[in-house]
Amino acid sequence: MKFMHWWHVCRDFMRRLSGDDAYERYLEHYEAMHAETLNPPPRLSRKEFFAYWQEQKWNGVNRCC
Amino acid sequence: MHESKSMNKILKSLIWLAIAIIGAGAVGGIALNRGESINAMWFITAAVCIYLIAYRFYAVWITTKVLLVDETRATPAERLNNGRDYVPTNRWIVFGHHFAAIAGPGPLIGPTLAAQFGYLPGTLWILIGAVLGGAVQDMVTLFLSTRRNGRSLGQMARDELGPIGGVAALLGTLAIMIILIAVLGLVVVNAMKHSPWATSTVVATIPIAVIVGLYMRSFRPGNVLEASLLGVVLLLLAVAAGGWIDHHPGMRSLFDHDGLPLAIGVILYGFAAAILPVWLLLAPRDYLSTFMKLGTILLLAIAIIALQPEVKMPALTQFIDGSGPIFGGALFPFVFITVACGAISGFHSLIASGTTPKLLANERDIRMIGYGSMLLESFVALMAMIAATVLDPGVFFAINSPAGVVGREAATAVATINSWGYAVTVEQMEALARQMGESTLFARTGGAPSLAVGMASIFSSAFGQSLLSFWYHFAIMFEAVFILTTLDAGTRVGRFMLQDILGNFSRRLGETSWYPSVVLSSALVVGGWGYFLYIGVIDPNGGVNILWPLFGIANQMLAAIALCVGTAILIKSGRLKYAWVTGLPLLWLVTVTSTAAWQKVFSADVRIGFHAAANDMAARLAAGTLTPEQVRVAPQLIFNQQLDAWLTMFFIAVLWIVILDMLRVSYRHLTGKPVPVSSETPYQATRLARE
DSSP: OHHHHHHHHHHHHHHHHHTHHHHHHHHHHHHHHHSSSOOOOOOOHHHHHHHHHHHHHHOOOOOOO | OOHHHHHHHHHHHHHHHHHHHHHHHHHHHHOOOOSSSSSSHHHHHHHHHHHHIIIIIHHHHIIISSSSOTTBBBOHHHHHHOOOOOOOOOOHHHHHHHHHHHHHHHHHHHHHHGGGHHHHHHHHHHHHHHIIIIHHHHHHHHHHHHHHTTTTTTHHHHHHHHHHHHHHHHHHHOOOOOOHHHHHHHHHHHHHHOHHHHOOOOOHHHHHHHHHHIIIIIIIIIOHHHHHHHHHHHHHHHHHHHHHHHOOOOHHHHHHOOOOHHHHHHHHHHHHHHOOOOOOHHHHHHHHHHHHHHHHHHHHHHHHHHHHOOSSSSSSSSSTTTTOOOSOOOHHHHHHHHHHTOOOTTTTTHTTTTTTTGGSSSSGIIIIIIHHHHHHHHHHHHHHHHHTTTTTEEEEEEEHSSSHHOSSHHHHHHHHHHHHTTOOOHHHHHHHHHHHHHOTTTTTTSSSSHHHHHHHHHHHHOGGGGGHHHHHHHHHHHHHHHHHHHHHHHHHHHHHHHHHHHHOTTTTGGOOOOOHHHHHHHHHHHHHHHHHHHHHHHHTOOSSHHHHHHHHHHHHHHHHHHHHHHHHHHHHTGGHHHHHHHHHHHHHHHHHHHHHHHHHHHSSSTTTTTTHHHHHHHHHHHHHHHHHHHHHHHHHHHHHHHHHHHHHHHHHHHHHHHHHHHHHHHHHHHTTTTOOOOOOOOOBBBSSSOO
16 A cells, blocks of 8 residues: 555656656646636647647757756 | 753754764865775765755755745746746656756766866865855856746846846857867767777667657657657667677678767767757657666666775875876866866756746745755766776776877877876776777776776676676766767757847847758857867867866856856845855856966966967977878867967956946945846745645
């Protein structure tokens, strides 16, 4: 029981850190912000979202010496 | 109740007192040891005690008394939350992102080169510099940027000092990028030179990155962990396959090259990587390098703590007088220029004023992320110092001394190193090269190979001697992977900056998506570092001798600019009495950087002064004492030395302009004259519940 708990904590941490769960978080954000509004922006598919997310993530200083 | 509280307090004080005593003892042990060798655990103990005390007391004092960190204040991530770049994030996640971003190959290379002075100067600078300088700079910059909606260092310099500071920061950053990439490229080239195993493994990382990129883009979109795991497995297979190629006569010759063709390969690769879409090469490579980096650092830490190797390098060598073989220049100021990342690195201020402040959920996380990450990076630098100094000093100098200093033949190189008083034999070097699966380990200047030998010997004593050559090439591949990541990312950042500048002249050229502008600006940036890489490769003294000090000066210049911005803001906001927190490290950096630059430009010693070296070579060319091979490259080397002198003067001019600007703004404020108003965003209470 305890072991499974720590396993989940570690897995969630790794997923969050690597961006593995970025689409799920996008969906949460979308539901929270736009689902109930009148003219919601189009909901991106997993593939569309990831392409956009990746493009944005690597535009700028994100690595150092 | 009351009694147990005060008991607790006494107990805590006693524990901290014990940490202080143990730490002081360990530092004393390192500093005063004059025996044959000293155990690496002394270094680890000293570092951990110093970090703990600095983090618990100095960093807390700075956040509560100087910066006035406010837990009730909403951060930009909360106020501007858009689910994309501004997102309140768990502090451990932010810590992971921030550390992965600041820790590149720099802290591994600098300490290895600085080991030519002995283990002591570099170690003390890594510990003291990080605690009083680097971590303070990172934390203050992170705090200031957080209070300004995550604005960049350049923007903050413009807002708080004026347009001059802003332009200086932009130019400084672009210049560092160019020099940094050139020197990193040179390190990779020196590791691959006539090493089919290393070359084939490094080449294999390119298709592996593409496979991972396609996997997470099209095959299983967004499955980052799965794709990265696949990539790591493929990388390990590539290291093993490199061993097979090395023993295959036909395949072997395909990957056995001189420095120059390898350098041209790196330049072409850099250009391709800069104009290809990020998802194809840069992003997947970055995932691989981040996982490899964190994994290898962890493995190295475990191995050092478990095996407790003996450091064989003396505390000080005779090269503190400036006659060192790896780079010329005396202990002061050059150890402080050589070890930049790991002690204080201006580059970090770009990360601390970029992505990270947009993720902070609460201001109280600033100490852990700004100060804590830098302490961890300092620890990485310390491990690199240990890995370099566990080698026999004779072996260390044989690997790292360029052929132009010790001689091209193994016998002459060994004789020169023996004459310095360091025992090493030709047979010993041959046996070592054979064990590592290389034809030779002589003159592999740059730090990567000697670090790889150090890491391989530490790893193999933990995981078995038979794998020595595998571990050596694993270490080479590991360094190459994230050096190439920095090369890709740096070229791209340089391109954006250049397009930003060009946009002032032609709107079209400033568009980051207009393809001709992308190709033109990429070519200019790649041409910039490609030039320095090319010169570094044809230089018989190894090029690192020239490029690393230039990089150090540039990086410390950027750190000084960041500290100038911090000091000016402290003074402008009425905290003059605390201005020394950033002012003292600034004063030290200015002293070190200006002295180093002065010596690099004006020293009469041909191994230090750029002009002296240029004049010396011109005189020898005129006198006809050069070999035909040297005559061919002499004009280019002479031109390059003169160019480097101008570049150094440019760096110092930029630095002093920013300092004078900071002093001007501070003086005006103190005498009641108008200054640019603070760009801090007004207070807004946080509504996020405490985690």
